[in-house]
Amino acid sequence: MKQQVWKKGVGAALTLVVALSAAGCGKDAKEAVPSSAPNQGTEKGKPVELTMHMHYGDRYIYDNNFPVFKEAAKRTNVTLKGTASQTATNSKEMFNLMMVSGDIPDIVHYNVKGDFNKYGSEGAFAPLNELIDKHAPNIKAFLEQRPDVKKFATAPDGKMYFLSFVPDGLVAKGWFIRQDWLKALNMQQPKTVDELYQVLKAFKEKDPNKNGKADEIPYFNRVNKGGAQDLLLFWNSYRGIYADQGKVKYGPYEANYETAVANIAKWYKEGLIDPEIFTRGAKAREVLLGDNVGGVSHDWFSSTAGYNDTLKDKVPGILFAPMAPPASSDGVVREETKRATVSESGWAISASNKHQVETIKYFDFWFTPEGRRLMNFGIEGVHYDLVDGKPKFKDSLLTGSKPVNEALQADGAQMEVGFHQDFAYEEQWTNKTALAGVKEYNEKKYPIEQFPVLTFTDGEKKKLDSIMKSIQTFTDEKFQKWVLGSEPVAGNFEKFRQQLKEMGLDEVISIQQAAYDRYMK
The missing domain is CATH 3.40.190.10 (Periplasmic binding protein-like II)
Structure with a gap:
């Protein structure tokens, strides 16, 4: 050029x-x-x-x-x-x-x-x-x-x-749970995804906030588009492009994605996930914790733990505390986010x-x-x-x-x-609850390696921009339909994979693989 x-x-x-x-x-x-x-x-x-x-x-x-x-x-x-x-x-x-x-x-x-x-x-x-x-x-x-x-x-x-x-700093987000609710129900922090399911069911059915109403929202998230997707990793599935032993893949195309979405849809149908997970937005923590109805979330340490301080008068005894990521279905404990280096x-x-x-x-x-x-x-x-x-x-x-x-x-x-x-600047305004979580996630190395930000040629970038935008929109729409139950994932997943290929997924993977190989060299 x-x-x-x-x-x-x-x-x-x-x-x-x-x-x-x-x-x-x-x-x-x-x-x-x-x-x-x-x-x-x-x-x-x-x-x-x-x-x-x-x-x-x-x-x-x-x-x-x-x-x-x-x-x-x-x-x-x-x-x-x-x-x-x-x-x-x-x-x-x-x-x-x-x-x-x-x-x-x-x-x-x-x-x-x-x-x-x-x-x-x-x-x-x-x-x-x-x-x-x-x-x-x-x-x-x-x-x-x-x-x-x-x-x-x-x-x-x-x-x-x-x-x-x-x-x-290393860690970005972590898993938070109402420790005071666990204590009220005489339960322990969940160590696996199956235990997490049991805890969420208990939060839904056993009135941990003790107000006599079935108003608890076991899992919530303030990110409309990605909040429900934060659960994918519990079934060893990924929301986008990632590398598996040097091979670039697109998470929604892989077989684990069907299993993950089916389980997330099941949790949603059973009322374990915020019914407004796709629309509630940025105030989810403030509203649901403030109303004493939110149970579990996945979010940034410092700002999320801060609600223990700001809500202590409104919600006496609140303890929204970090916990280790429950082990996924493959038995691995992992956190998908990590601060960029x-x-x-x-x-x-x-x-x-x-x-x-x-x-x-x-x-x-x-x-x-x-x-x-x-x-x-x-x-x-x-x-x-x-x-x-x-x-x-x-x-x-x-x-x-x-x-x-x-x-x-x-x-x-x-x-x-x-x-x-x-990071010393952040430590000074981060409360002890968050710092304890940061320390655990750091010492036990929960965050997984992130897919790098790659450099593409002009031709590669044009191709990616023209193909990937439609693929991402299509994937997000399908995910939401499947989770909300307006369309079952069972019986439709292979058709979904074929549509991804017809939209140009193979070319996307080829371009990403070439750029990834250049980066690794």
């Missing part, structure tokens, strides 16, 4: 319109940089103002008044000026329009590595490899420590066009940026100990105090009206730019 020449102006915009149309538009608090790494401090250069696009959902929109970035400007002499509208709502559309226009700011933040690689290889973004080698010793040292991060961000042409946000979110330097050296040095600041601390914990004296050399959040932050992570993001900290997160 001929390399696209990127510049401001109508010519570039028209070329890109055509192109886009064709595309279908738990660790300790160690510092990331070893003490022997060069440039541990911050070298201030001449004052520079750089423009930046950052619009990612409703929490990651750059504000020129972010206190954390103003503090960084004092230490680096680099000031960022946001270009994304604070009132716009569609991040992907904004990114696409920006790229079509050819008028690209100095720094671009986004969350799709395939787009970073695509537009980088076409000339829109500057390759970072040489810039890092020459001018960013802290990033260079970090990438030497974490070759997985460099591998993840390297495009098929061997160049890095963006610097990733690197999360910290590296994220698609990050930032890139535009090829038109006239201050690329100053920009990479600015990126490097966030990998120094002081820069990493600033992005993780905010500003000393405002958000935290140093106690025995470690940041300790102020009580005003820990007890404020907003969750700590949202309060920090409101001031510009914990933004998903290129930096290395520190």
Whole structure:
């Protein structure tokens, strides 16, 4: 493919319109940089103002008044000026329009590595490899420590066009159960899927909330589309693309999927699953726990355990506690979620940026100990105090009206730019119930390895986009029909598999396998 020449102006915009149309538009608090790494401090250069696009959902929109970035400007002499509208709502559309226009700011933040690689290889973004080698010793040292991060961000042409946000910690979600209900019924935490079934039946039939009504909802989940799918793994089935001993598969096509869906449908018919599992939405925890009717769920540790604190007066004695994942039908204890070791979110330097050296040095600041601390914990004296050399959040932050992570993001900290997160920031606002669950899931290694985010060629991506969207919609619709009982899975599964093949599943698997093999090599 001929390399696209990127510049401001109508010519570039028209070329890109055509192109886009064709595309279908738990660790300790160690510092990331070893003490022997060069440039541990911050070298201030001449004052520079750089423009930046950052619009990612409703929490990651750059504000020129972010206190954390103003503090960084004092230490680096680099000031960022946001270009994304604070009132716009569609991040992907904004990114696409920006790229079509050819008028690209100095720094671009986004969350799709395939787009970073695509537009980088076409000339829109500057390759970072040489810039890092020459001018960013802290990033260079970090990438030497974490070759997985460099591998993840390297495009098929061997160049890095963006610097990733690197999360910290291992576990993401876990299983929660009303321990107070178990105690009321003189039952133990379920160790297997069959025991879980018996516990859910008891929650449904034996009035554990002691209000004389059959109003308990044994299993609930706040994710409409995926909440019921969280149960699939109990029958060793997967909801999407995964790898089995190096072979790429699509979970709903495999034989175990029929068994899993049949059992989930049985549980639903017996009233063990929230009748509004596909529609209740984000307030499910708040509503069902608050009404003292929710029994079991699968969700994030910190926020879910927090309901024990916020509802203690409304629901006296509530103990919604983490439990080990019940063993699946094959006898294996596993948790399907795991925090990503590296994220698609990050930032890139535009090829038109006239201050690329100053920009990479600015990126490097966030990998120094002081820069990493600033992005993780905010500003000393405002958000935290140093106690025995470690940041300790102020009580005003820990007890404020907003969750700590949202309060920090409101001031510009914990933004998903290129930096290395520190799980110690989360530990401080996570209650003991959640921390106990995190510790168990970590120590016993319940989370399974995640299927990697792969890099595809333009041709592969076009094929996947054209085929996989319809396959996913078809699969989701069938799953919902089968679970709700509007169509039996028995007698219809082979027809479903044949329809997947007719829709192009074999080609999807072939493309995914080729990309997976490239990644593993």
